[in-house]
Amino acid sequence: MRVMKLMKNILPVVLFGAGLFAATAATSTRAQVRVEIAGVASNQIPVAVAAFADEAMAPAQVSAIIKADLERSGVFKVIDAGTVLSENSAIDYGQWKSRGADALVVGSVRRGADGRLDVRYKLFDTIKAAELSTMANTVQPKSTRLAAHKIADDVYEKLTGTRGAFSTRIAYVTMHNNRDYRLEVADADGEGMVVAAYGKEPIISPAWSPDGTRVAYVSFEDRKPVVYVQNLVTGARKVVSNEKGSNSAPAWSPDGARLAVTLSKDGHSQVYGVNADGSGIRRLSNSNGIDTEPQFSADGRSIYFTSDRSGGPQIYKMSADGGAATRITFKGGYNISPRLSSDGKTLAWISQRDGGFSLYAMDLASGQELRLAEGATEPSFSPNGKYLMYATKGGGRTGLAVVSVDGRVKQRLTTQAGNIREPNWGPFMK
Amino acid sequence: MRHFKSLAFIVSSAALLSACSSPVKLNEAPVVERPVERAAPVAADSRDIRPVETGSVDPLNDPKGELAKRSVYFDYDSFVVRDDGKPIVEKHSAFLNKNKARKVLIQGNTDERGGTEYNLALGQKRAEAVRRAMGSMGVSESQMEAVSLGEEKPKAIGANEAAWAENRRADIVY
Numbered sequence: 001m002r003v004m005k006l007m008k009n010i011l012p013v014v015l016f017g018a019g020l021f022a023a024t025a026a027t028s029t030r031a032q033v034r035v036e037i038a039g040v041a042s043n044q045i046p047v048a049v050a051a052f053a054d055e056a057m058a059p060a061q062v063s064a065i066i067k068a069d070l071e072r073s074g075v076f077k078v079i080d081a082g083t084v085l086s087e088n089s090a091i092d093y094g095q096w097k098s099r100g101a102d103a104l105v106v107g108s109v110r111r112g113a114d115g116r117l118d119v120r121y122k123l124f125d126t127i128k129a130a131e132l133s134t135m136a137n138t139v140q141p142k143s144t145r146l147a148a149h150k151i152a153d154d155v156y157e158k159l160t161g162t163r164g165a166f167s168t169r170i171a172y173v174t175m176h177n178n179r180d181y182r183l184e185v186a187d188a189d190g191e192g193m194v195v196a197a198y199g200k201e202p203i204i205s206p207a208w209s210p211d212g213t214r215v216a217y218v219s220f221e222d223r224k225p226v227v228y229v230q231n232l233v234t235g236a237r238k239v240v241s242n243e244k245g246s247n248s249a250p251a252w253s254p255d256g257a258r259l260a261v262t263l264s265k266d267g268h269s270q271v272y273g274v275n276a277d278g279s280g281i282r283r284l285s286n287s288n289g290i291d292t293e294p295q296f297s298a299d300g301r302s303i304y305f306t307s308d309r310s311g312g313p314q315i316y317k318m319s320a321d322g323g324a325a326t327r328i329t330f331k332g333g334y335n336i337s338p339r340l341s342s343d344g345k346t347l348a349w350i351s352q353r354d355g356g357f358s359l360y361a362m363d364l365a366s367g368q369e370l371r372l373a374e375g376a377t378e379p380s381f382s383p384n385g386k387y388l389m390y391a392t393k394g395g396g397r398t399g400l401a402v403v404s405v406d407g408r409v410k411q412r413l414t415t416q417a418g419n420i421r422e423p424n425w426g427p428f429m430k
Numbered sequence: 431m432r433h434f435k436s437l438a439f440i441v442s443s444a445a446l447l448s449a450c451s452s453p454v455k456l457n458e459a460p461v462v463e464r465p466v467e468r469a470a471p472v473a474a475d476s477r478d479i480r481p482v483e484t485g486s487v488d489p490l491n492d493p494k495g496e497l498a499k500r501s502v503y504f505d506y507d508s509f510v511v512r513d514d515g516k517p518i519v520e521k522h523s524a525f526l527n528k529n530k531a532r533k534v535l536i537q538g539n540t541d542e543r544g545g546t547e548y549n550l551a552l553g554q555k556r557a558e559a560v561r562r563a564m565g566s567m568g569v570s571e572s573q574m575e576a577v578s579l580g581e582e583k584p585k586a587i588g589a590n591e592a593a594w595a596e597n598r599r600a601d602i603v604y
Contacts, residue, residue, distance in 0.1 A: 181456075182453075183453075194453075195453040196453055196454070197453055197454045197455075197456060198453050198454075198455060198456065199456025199457070200456070201456060202579075202582040202583065203456075204547075204550075204580075205547060220579065220582060220583070221456040222457070223535060223537070223577070223603070224535065224537070224575070224577035224578075224579075225550065225577065225578065225579075225580075230454060235452060235453075235454050244575055245577055246550060246554050246577045246578045248550050249547045249550075262547065262551065264551075264554045264558070264577075267558060268554070268555070268558065269550075269551040269554050269555075290548070290551040290552070290554075290555070292547050292550070292551045293545075293547045293548065306545075313548055334544075336545040336547075336548045337545050337547070350545060352544075357544070357545075377545055377546070378545070421546075422546065
């Protein structure tokens with residue numbers, strides 16, 4: 001079996017120092033996927049970020065990664081402190097307040113035992129004139145970016161009350177020359193891309209396991225769709241479903257023990273449950289039409305899915321044990337691809353209105369809906385429920401984009417390499 | 431059931447964030463085998479003549495033969511075999527009824543408009559329509575498998591009706 005080199009790309013420090021808005025084709029394009037910001041939150045929290053003491057000893061610039069993460073979230077106005085401040089530096093709160101910063105991020109990088117790096121940080125509230133948070137991470141030098149993302153996660157959580165998702169990963173499928181398909185995994189900021197699977201036949205519907213070590217996907221290498229689960233760490237793959245007919249749309253239960261899938265084994269596409277090892281297939285949905293795209297609710301007790309039992313595709317909900325279903329969407333004649341936020345509050349889906357396909361979000365308690373983006377398909381929630389990544393279709397090429405659940409923050413993920421689609425946002429990991 | 435060796439070796443640059451093994455290569459499509467010719471037997475008496483039937487071309491391989499057409503086309507939002515698809519269904523059903531050892535994969539397709547998984551299910555409906563039509567002509571279930579490629583393997587690329595019409599299709603694959 002030929003082995004493909006790991007293609008890890010580290011974005012040069014200079015690009016982040018100049019600001020993401022300066023990203024054009026003329027600048028360095030060593031990142032496979034680059035993120036550009038197009039919209040921000042209405043009330044941004046001003047945060048000053050200092051250069052970390054001795055951060056040049058790490059292979060990536062920690063303060064630059066933190067600044068880029070906070071800026072990309074759209075909820076912060078990032079102020080460059082313009083100086084080096086470590087967690088031991090004396091803090092002149094008045095100075096930072098007068099510069100308009102509500103919070104200040106400082107830190108240092110030290111060489112620890114056996115070549116590892118000790119990355120330390122502190123977060124200060126300039127208005128209360130107090131320390132808000134502190135953290136220390138000891139990492140291998142190659143994991144410097146992860147340490148920086150964890151600091152950004154902590155800043156985000158302390159200042160917004162929601163867990164940050166900067167240290168998460170995304171999976172997506174790229175196609176080159178209509179013949180080469182790759183399942184790729186990258187950090188949420190587009191860095192560090194690694195090819196997880198590749199071949200000459202399409203791959204669709206990647207789905208991260210809840211613990212982030214495995215990915216389920218559909219491969220057409222056998223001239224028909226088959227559901228695989230691949231262990232990302234070992235590379236071992238297992239066929240989870242290759243029943244007669246088509247096997248697709250894998251979705252993990254929150255405990256990672258089961259998957260819901262769409263099988264056509266009984267003559268038409270219906271939703272089935274199967275254990276993660278491929279055993280115990282049992283039918284869950286029951287209609288004479290198409291039932292597909294199952295998704296577990298965050299508490300694992302319900303499955304939302306797409307069904308055209310009423311004529312056109314609409315979103316329904318049933319017990320995770322199967323049986324009777326209740327209809328959820330009523331506006332428009334084509335509603336597909338249900339996705340549930342991890343806090344159980346929001347349903348996102350794709351609706352065809354006025355000819356085009358748009359991303360919508362519904363507050364499940366009130367039923368209120370909001371259009372988030374146009375020209376969108378294949379949405380995926382960030383694990384903190386605050387953002388949706390989706391695929392854009394237009395001009396013959398596809399790309400990825402991110403929008404916040406309130407519709408205000410917008411990002412585009414650009415890549416030079418062919419078509420990119422089928423995004424799936426990975427879970428929180430230790 | 432295919433088995434995949436696990437690549438357990440640790441790549442030196444594997445990090446916590448990207449702790450992946452080397453990527454897995456997916457299989458390419460299988461190769462179809464050709465039949466072997468048989469030799470004629472030897473006569474016992476020098477004036478005996480034992481007739482020999484010569485080998486024949488597999489009718490499936492004749493590009494001008496009646497089995498050459500393998501695609502059944504569908505109207506927009508339709509999953510019913512059109513009149514122009516019925517002769518194709520009849521001819522392949524007749525062949526399969528005479529050759530019980532032959533099997534077909536019926537692959538349904540859609541045009542590129544709409545969602546990926548829902549289109550996979552729509553393509554499945556087209557494949558099932560052809561399968562049921564062949565079944566009603568006597569072809570046994572064990573000889574057929576209806577599957578879908580959805581919008582993933584278009585025959586024609588383009589955001590126009592000509593391309594869309596070419597892709598709304600079920601193919602009979604031996």
